[in-house]
Amino acid sequence: MPAQARRIALPRAARIGIATAVTGAAFALPLVTAISAQAHTAPAAKPQQSNSSTADAAPAAAPQQAAPAAAPVEQSYQVVGGDTLSKIADAKQVEGGWQALYEQNRSVVGANPNLIFPGQKLALGAKAAAPAEAAKPAAPVAPAAPAAAPKPVQTAKPVKPAPQTPVQTKIEVAKPATPAPVTVAGVASYVSPVASPKLGTAYGVAGSMWSSGHHTGADFVVSTGTPLRAVAGGTVVKAGNGGAYGNEVEIKLADGKYAQYAHLSSIGVRIGQTVTAGQQIGLSGATGNVTGPHLHFEIRTGAGYGTDVNPIAYLRAHGVAI
Template sequence: MPAKGKHRRPKTPRFSRSLAVAGTGGAALALPLMGATGAHAATPAQPVSGTAVQSLPKTAETAQQDQGVRTYTVRSGDCLSQIAEEQRVSGGWQRLYDDNRQVIGADPALIHPGLKLSLGTKAAPARTESAAPKPAQPAAPRQTASQPAASKASASGAAQTASTGYTLPVAGAGVGTAYRVAGSMWSSGYHTGVDFVVPTGTSLKAVAAGTVVSAGWGGAYGNQVVIKLNDGHYAQYAHLSQLSVSAGQTVTAGQQIGLSGATGNVTGPHLHFEIRTTPDYGSDVDPVAYLRAHGVAVG
């Protein structure tokens, strides 16, 4: 005869899916256990009875995606004008810089791979990994294959190159500070070159055929390229945001040698251009007169 006793009725499970609970100090995170394919579409798990549960906070990037904000992660060789053009940012690189000034910093030319930029709207002031401290001295940009020009040379500039073998160092630019302007800000007491006012990312050209003698960081000149022209003069390009050539490389008239920027000792983006009789500082000659003597019209 079977022994008398009470049979327990099996309890039905309280949840339709299993939960993993982890935490310390009385607080826990309730996470649904599911396959990787459903991770993004899953609804938050319900709190476990009698247990304090705190939800996972959204990151700034996730919150921006929820609001339909587009973002872009900077890659090696990128510059603001190129990003603005490819991503069709209304307002160009200036708008892109204004919207991301808090993560880029004071110099729009110094962006680094991994930096996350907001496209078409102001970046959240929240602190992110991409807002890394700016190095005390930037390294010379990684040399890459020829990049798309931010501004294309005019037809007249191309004709000059073909007929005379010389061309402007940058197309369609106005002249800012002229040659030999006096001032205490220059160690020689005067401006040793001429400034062409152009935005960061504008294509810079070799004014004539020659050989690159240096390409890299030049102190107050920032990132610079110096070319020994075939006539024996030296052409110097300063404050570049990106280099397209390397030392020892031969170049032809009109070939891109880099992109303009605001590196080194500057107050804004422009090209500082010099013509020297030797590679040394202080051997400068009037660069505008030099170009005009070779049939190049300078505005």
């Protein structure tokens, strides 16, 4: 037989089997290769989730600004009967005393610091209000603690209130203070002989109804029963009926002059008594030779009639506003 390949004759069934096996092997090879590649490929990393149970810290609160300082409060006081600048300054603790109080209220009081009237409103100066506390910065928020298991709620027993004893409040009414004369640098001050003076017949008016030929004093228009005051400190030298003057009081003042009050309805001092500026000496009236109730007031250089000087000019020279 020649040395070349010879076709081996196989049965038909054998040939079909061989072909099928070859075809299956060819199909299976790429499938096995793909599966092997997937098996050797590393799985993609998954994003990790935080296991921390701590809550995010809250941002720190911004510091609060301090409240602005309160504006000064202007204080005032309304004058009542019997008040003086010295008493008001002491009672209201005015810095600088009555002198500072007078300088602050000169436009209200006028040229005479010793003459103030009920109803006048005096400024006491401004006092600063208490400074507000600066607000503290808010504390940082602590991390929230894990919630605890709820506890059973227990109902509290009602508490019986203790009996209260009624409080009794005792109200005490302050007694009015006796007005004291104001002194300036140790010298007795001067005041008007009546409060809220209103002038009538002036000093020096000529007329036959006066024995001297002129009016020797100044008349103040007041109704009967009006309190009369010593214009300055001194000693009483007359206190009684003075004829045409009716009931009269005469005071020798510290400077040697004499203050004479006429036509009084009531006399409240006695001869030899020492009086101070502003002290009540009697009540006005219409005794003696008069046409109606008023106060006839004189300033004399001597104790007797005919030594008169202008009483209004004298009082104004001593700081009394009339």
